[in-house]
Amino acid sequence: MLIKAFLALFTTLLLSGPALAAELNVLATLPWIGSIAKDIGGDRVSVTVLVKPNQDPHHIEARPSMISAARKADIVMFNGLDLEIGYLPVIIESSRNPKIQPGNPGYLDCSRFVEAIEIDFKADRSQGDVHPLGNPHYHLSTSRMGKVGRGIAEALSALDSGNRALYMANLATFEKKLAERRKEWDGRLKGKNYVAFHRFFEYLAADLGFRITGYIEQRPGIPPSSGHMAGLVASMSREEPNALITTSYHGGKAADFLSKKTGVKTIVLPHEVGSREGIDDWFDLVDRIVHDLSGE
Amino acid sequence: MKYLLSFLLIALFAFPTHADDIETRIKNLEEALKSKEQDALSSKGVFGGSALMNPNISLILDTLFYSSNLSPSELEEREISGYMHEEFETKKGFNLESAELFFFAPVDPYFNLYVTIPVTEEEVELEEAYFVTTSLPAGFQLKGGKFKSGFGRLNSQHRHNWDFADPPLPYSAFLGGEGLIEKGVQVTYLPALPFYTELGFEALQGENEVLFREDAATGPRAYAAFAKASLDLDDKSTLLFGPSVAFGKTDTGTIEEDTRFEGDSTLWGLELTYKWTFSDKKAFKLQAEYLFRDQDGDFTDADENVSNLEREQDGYYVQAVYQVDRWRLGARYDGLGLFKDKYVLDGQSEDFRTPWRATAAIEYNPSEFTRLRLQYNHDRSLGGGETNREVFLQAVFGIGAHAAHKF
Numbered sequence: 001m002l003i004k005a006f007l008a009l010f011t012t013l014l015l016s017g018p019a020l021a022a023e024l025n026v027l028a029t030l031p032w033i034g035s036i037a038k039d040i041g042g043d044r045v046s047v048t049v050l051v052k053p054n055q056d057p058h059h060i061e062a063r064p065s066m067i068s069a070a071r072k073a074d075i076v077m078f079n080g081l082d083l084e085i086g087y088l089p090v091i092i093e094s095s096r097n098p099k100i101q102p103g104n105p106g107y108l109d110c111s112r113f114v115e116a117i118e119i120d121f122k123a124d125r126s127q128g129d130v131h132p133l134g135n136p137h138y139h140l141s142t143s144r145m146g147k148v149g150r151g152i153a154e155a156l157s158a159l160d161s162g163n164r165a166l167y168m169a170n171l172a173t174f175e176k177k178l179a180e181r182r183k184e185w186d187g188r189l190k191g192k193n194y195v196a197f198h199r200f201f202e203y204l205a206a207d208l209g210f211r212i213t214g215y216i217e218q219r220p221g222i223p224p225s226s227g228h229m230a231g232l233v234a235s236m237s238r239e240e241p242n243a244l245i246t247t248s249y250h251g252g253k254a255a256d257f258l259s260k261k262t263g264v265k266t267i268v269l270p271h272e273v274g275s276r277e278g279i280d281d282w283f284d285l286v287d288r289i290v291h292d293l294s295g296e
Numbered sequence: 297m298k299y300l301l302s303f304l305l306i307a308l309f310a311f312p313t314h315a316d317d318i319e320t321r322i323k324n325l326e327e328a329l330k331s332k333e334q335d336a337l338s339s340k341g342v343f344g345g346s347a348l349m350n351p352n353i354s355l356i357l358d359t360l361f362y363s364s365n366l367s368p369s370e371l372e373e374r375e376i377s378g379y380m381h382e383e384f385e386t387k388k389g390f391n392l393e394s395a396e397l398f399f400f401a402p403v404d405p406y407f408n409l410y411v412t413i414p415v416t417e418e419e420v421e422l423e424e425a426y427f428v429t430t431s432l433p434a435g436f437q438l439k440g441g442k443f444k445s446g447f448g449r450l451n452s453q454h455r456h457n458w459d460f461a462d463p464p465l466p467y468s469a470f471l472g473g474e475g476l477i478e479k480g481v482q483v484t485y486l487p488a489l490p491f492y493t494e495l496g497f498e499a500l501q502g503e504n505e506v507l508f509r510e511d512a513a514t515g516p517r518a519y520a521a522f523a524k525a526s527l528d529l530d531d532k533s534t535l536l537f538g539p540s541v542a543f544g545k546t547d548t549g550t551i552e553e554d555t556r557f558e559g560d561s562t563l564w565g566l567e568l569t570y571k572w573t574f575s576d577k578k579a580f581k582l583q584a585e586y587l588f589r590d591q592d593g594d595f596t597d598a599d600e601n602v603s604n605l606e607r608e609q610d611g612y613y614v615q616a617v618y619q620v621d622r623w624r625l626g627a628r629y630d631g632l633g634l635f636k637d638k639y640v641l642d643g644q645s646e647d648f649r650t651p652w653r654a655t656a657a658i659e660y661n662p663s664e665f666t667r668l669r670l671q672y673n674h675d676r677s678l679g680g681g682e683t684n685r686e687v688f689l690q691a692v693f694g695i696g697a698h699a700a701h702k703f
Binding site for chain 1: 402405408428430431432433435436437484485486488489490491492494524526527528531534536571573576662663664665695698699700701702703
């Protein structure tokens with residue numbers, strides 16, 4: 001009798017245990033992906049982010065602790081377009097985790113859901129550290145983020161079909177919030193011109209109607225030559241862009257130099273969720289960038 | 297393609313349109329062409345498939361200019377007395393180390409394949425060719441073929457990824473210049489712990505010519521095991537450490553010229569790496585290894601006299617690299633016979649000088665794919681007691697696919 005009761009209890013625990021307690025372990029490479037995974041997954045997911053908000057996403061080194069995190073993941077979500085090529089493949093292979101290997105539902109390349117810009121299959125490395133698959137910095141694209149959210153919702157539903165309704169409800173909330181915010185953001189930067197350090201804000205520019213008229217970085221990943229800097233001083237003095245924009249890890253000195261020479265102010269924009277206080281999710285990030293750019 | 301174009305053209309002109317529609321139509325046409333262009337990139341070949349089905353390929357060119365105060369004949373005869381004798385292949389002046397081909401791709405959902413083929417002026421070598429499983433459960437992974445053993449720290453890294461142009465003394469003395477690259481299988485296990493721990497075991501043919509035997513007729517003759525653990529001290533600094541061991545049957549002629557040694561060898565290793573990335577542009581790395589080799593067997597000297605030889609010898613290196621943006625500064629100190637320096641031939645203990653070396657290097661890396669290095673060695677490891685003051689000017693270039701870096 002006692003044994004029977006014990007067995008019954010055990011069976012109940014065994015069956016109900018995973019459904020109740022086990023959250024999906026989501027491994028996101030970048031903070032913004034983690035932010036959207038939390039929006040869509042709610043309390044059904046536990047999110048681990050590999051890259052710290054203050055790090056330059058172009059120069060990440062695989063740490064063994066990242067492999068440990070990947071070992072426990074149910075799904076890995078990443079930016080794609082070769083942004084993580086220097087570290088993610090080795091983490092995924094070393095994780096010894098079949099769930100997150102390419103081709104499995106736990107392997108989610110978020111760039112699959114967006115149309116990249118600046119695709120250049122003819123590019124070679126004489127042009128610097130180029131990305132032939134397209135500009136990888138679509139994370140600031142207000143027009144594409146809805147599709148990324150939907151892709152993540154579908155991926156989570158595929159892994160955890162019992163909670164599909166919940167993920168879809170969260171997606172609907174996400175999409176509604178996105179539509180509302182887009183109304184606030186649209187138009188505020190129309191017609192403005194900026195000079196940027198790296199090709200980082202192109203998607204946002206296309207979505208919000210501002211222009212980037214020049215780059216400090218001639219070729220991605222290669223510091224600018226003095227001749228190029230002199231040319232920039234001349235063109236910026238002539239064209240008087242609204243500001244020079246960069247991120248905390250890109251070209252502080254070069255930007256300061258140009259600001260001093262031309263009188264064009266430099267705006268250091270937050271590049272990721274969590275990179276500044278008060279930027280707790282992706283919406284905060286775009287809010288703050290639009291706010292800083294519009295100079296309000 | 298042709299059909300599509302004519303179809304589109306017909307579609308464009310066959311139907312009467314308003315003037316303002318033309319622009320939209322041209323745009324559509326351009327877009328259609330663009331998407332065709334994209335299709336062309338993945339066009340089918342004779343055997344089907346597409347260009348994307350090729351493996352990832354990269355080529356690494358490793359070139360060297362070498363200079364030393366010693367004469368070419370002194371360099372050629374150099375040996376670390378009591379430790380090992382191996383031919384020194386680097387010539388004074390210009391050297392072409394190798395052009396190394398590297399192929400990698402998934403085979404199917406179960407295996408990834410890696411092949412490294414260094415091509416030198418004399419030969420084409422199959423340095424590595426191995427599969428790695430991707431779908432074993434419970435944190436296990438199997439590697440097989442010919443691969444760099446997981447023993448120690450430097451051993452499993454490609455030479456062109458090293459922080460210095462040459463191997464440290466304990467590697468040269470106990471494993472030879474190439475390191476432990478063997479045919480065999482490796483099983484590794486990554487338990488689901490809160491911190492990184494990797495356990496590995498290898499069964500190897502045992503063909504390392506210094507530690508085991510060249511061209512082994514039977515096998516496996518050697519085994520290796522290792523454990524590695526890693527802790528993140530904070531967001532910016534990481535520690536990796538662990539012990540290794542490799543043991544097996546030895547039959548080698550590398551102790552001295554024209555001699556033979558047959559017996560058993562065990563090589564123990566301890567490794568420690570500390571990396572501190574204090575900003576996006578600045579980083580510091582400290583790396584050290586300690587190796588201890590225990591050997592017992594029959595020594596046949598040049599006159600065919602056979603006697604018992606017992607060797608218990610150790611070696612170490614400590615190296616630090618400080619990186620600022622595209623510049624890297626390195627320093628290394630390596631030596632042999634730190635705690636153990638036992639060489640007993642036929643009951644007679646022999647003493648050799650204690651070899652050591654000090655190294656400084658400066659690197660400039662214009663991009664991730666080019667490395668220019670100037671290195672100076674103050675080398676006091678030579679058997680004759682002379683000091684070898686040597687300078688390396690090394691240039692390494694990589695083209696092709698971008699392989700991910702291990703920690």
